[in-house]
Amino acid sequence: MFWRKKRPWSDFAEEVQSHLAHEADQLQEMGVAPANAGTTARRAFGNATSIQEEVYRRSRFWIWDQLSRDFRHAMRLFWRRPGFSAVVVLTLALGIGANSAIFSVINAVLLRPLPYFAPERLAMLWSEDSAHGLREGHVSLLNLADWKSRSHTFEDMTVFIGQTFLLGNNDGPPERMRSARVPANFFPLLGVEPIVGRIFTADEERRREAVAVLSYGLWQRRFGGSPNVLGSDIVKDGRKSRIIGVMPASFHFPFPDTEVWEPITTHPYWAARDRTNQRSASNWYVLGRIRVGVKWKEVQSEMSGIAHQLEAEYSENRTRPEISVVPLPTQTTGRVQLSLAVLFGSVFLMLLIACINVANLLLARGSAREREFSVRRALGAGRGRLAAQLLTESLVLSAAGGALGLALAAAALKALIAFAPPGIPRLAEARIDPQVLLFTLAVSLFSAIVSGLWPAMRNGTALARSRQWTTVANRGVRNMLVIGEFSIALVLLAGAGLMLRSFLLLQTVDPGFNPEKLLSMRIDLHVGRTAAQEVAYFRDAIERVRTIPGVLSAAAISGFLWSDPEDRVQIEGRAPQQPGPCDDLIAGPFFETAGIPLEKGRFFSDQDGPNAPAVAIINETMAKTYWPGEDAIGKRFRFPGGESSPWTTVVGVTGDMHRQGLERQVVPQVFRPDAQQSEDMLEVIVRTSVDPGAIAATVESEIQSLDKSVAKFRVTTVEQQLGQQTAERRFQTSLIGLFSLVALLLSAIGIYGLMHFFVVQRTNEIGVRMALGARYGNVLGLVLRQGMLLAGVGVLAGILGALALTHLLSTLLFGVTPTDPVTFATAPAILLGVAVLACWIPARRAAGIDPVRALRQD
């Protein structure tokens, strides 16, 4: 069948010749004179040319023919003006490449399914109490049992909890890592299988056996990826566990840094569950798999119903009144969804501007090619035919732009991954894969149509008019394009401005302590020490560090820049209330070391020992929250719960410190002396007089020499830690800033090109004006006015657009409203300033026109 379509054109011509010859033969046989036979045969055949054309048109492959001819023509044009082509291809490559790079991130982070069986049916379940600001809270085992037995929308639920441990190392200090304690149904529920060995059984879980499934990374790192690892032991916290399996490299659930999975029954909380397991004692994570065909709405409403029942049945148990079901994909990436969407939006706007610029360039060239098109039309090319040709040309340009853009995207993606802040899930998996290729193809096609359609339609209609000044109509379209360009640029610029303002405002937030020259290091003693030993260890460690030259002071706290509020607190004389303040233990001269001022009362002293009355220092916010208008000193509170703490007396009030991040509000805070309630892991902070990075190694070895069995980790400066908190914002702000800078540049080029064209077109007119007495300034003004009118209209439209769009950013902003007047004044000013600069060059050129020469041109 197929060969028929490809029947060459000459073949049919030959058949016609053959027909005419046969007919002539026959006519001669019938007695027609040989001289007349040929003519008669041709007459009988009819209009051979039109028949041939008809056959050609019907043979279908003419579309190909035409396309390949247009393609060849486009390629010739492409090479004939390499400068023009390069500018267009580069502009498009920039737009397409940036889009592809961002898309490949989105593809990896948001679109690619999680590596579990049917991940769309997995969900995390949380206990919540929104009235008390508790979101995504952990779950109690008693509640979980009820959820499981009462729910019909879930196929199964599983539970897990994390625990850090020290992995024994033959040479060097132990390595601190995280294990996940899970039940036997955890792996089947996720639908994952080990690549080596097996997972533990329900029996092993029940018998609380010390068996361990390793992560792929740990297996490779510590055991060289040998399959003989099965049956051997790893030493965790000084105890042996038998290795029974290894999970695949892609499996990191539930924690990104999970290295070992063990039976949940081996977790200390499990052993203590009978004693402490109340409905309010919530320590556990719950993961569920819903049944096939069930909708999330049904699941959520069923679980809400169950929460209501439980609240009514166990009101005295203070169970949390709400359950929230969060689909696992949302749980994993929900936090970055908005950021990525905003990035994608801005990069798309940038592409639009790039396309508009290219459209403008093509239109300009279109006017230059008027003669060519007039000739083509005169020779019978239809409007559609010309449009098709122009579209083919822009397709060739976009294809080249897309190819180059893909190369740019690959490079940009590497840079993105390298510079991205930590914590974007699965970012490392981003690569140029088939989906990204397809996306790039689609974007290139889109660019071809957007940038080529206007010129194509314009040339169609413009040519329908007379040849005389089609450029006037042409200029109308180009004006519109420049206006559009400026309005889009303003939207981008306003968005970037808001992000930048937020970032700068964040820098001005007073953290409440002095982060300069402050070293921080976590020390984990782990199990096996008495409270007194733990207290003594940290006292010695602080003492030792303090004697290092270059160290001004040292102290320790349970967590310097990180703390979660307690569930409840009870102020003496009142009922327990939710939520409670943050509660941290400190050792040594913490406030002096951190640079937090004491407002009232006193610091802890050696007298605040284990047998002395319990004391606490609180922050200003706590004093204002719980004892407004009163003196907090001498007041008492306690933490009610399973093992409720003794009544604790407030002895001091300090200044507020932003511990949960600069962007968050300061919350009430309690500091207690570690001598009164020890802990096995503290963060040591060291105030130095020299560069803290330079002294870190000395501090580490000093601590090491005190006791080799402790693990030190996360050795950083506090400034670095603060930097990480703002890293995500900085990254995002720089990307949007970069996109809007490119947009600004492209818009400037766009308006420059148009005004330049305007001046060239009106050289004559300007010459006449000057001959009639127009001054330098008049002509300059004429061009500038024209340009600024366009820019102004574009900016106005852009302001309206930005006002409509920036509220989408509101949750990403800090300290500014989406309609921040400073941003909305600055962005237009910048854009108009750039427009003035861009118009200045053509305006100068216009004003410099020599009227004599200009008039002589005609």
Add this chain to the structure above:
Amino acid sequence: MPSQRTELLQGTLDLLILRTLVLGSRHGQGIARSIQQQSEDVFLVDHGSLYLALQRLETKGWVKAEWGISENNRRARFYTLTAKGRNQLTHKTDQWRRVANAIARILAPGEAEG
């Protein structure tokens, strides 16, 4: 007798071509002549339009074509009926007969009944 000639009815040219090819393969000019002669010069067949029809039939797969040498010792493109074309011919012939009969009955009722 040009006045006696008549334009072909829509769609009949295809049928005539297929019918001509039942007896064996032929080249375009042969088909044209054959139709003209068999219809006793009643049908006016524009030779050129014959090729449009041939092309259509070829695309539909009712005929296939191959270059060969004609009885005049000239190169010519020979058309042959395919199995599909043969079926079409039977089908179209039946259809045409029914139409012709019906029209004949309507135009001369007495004759048809008699």
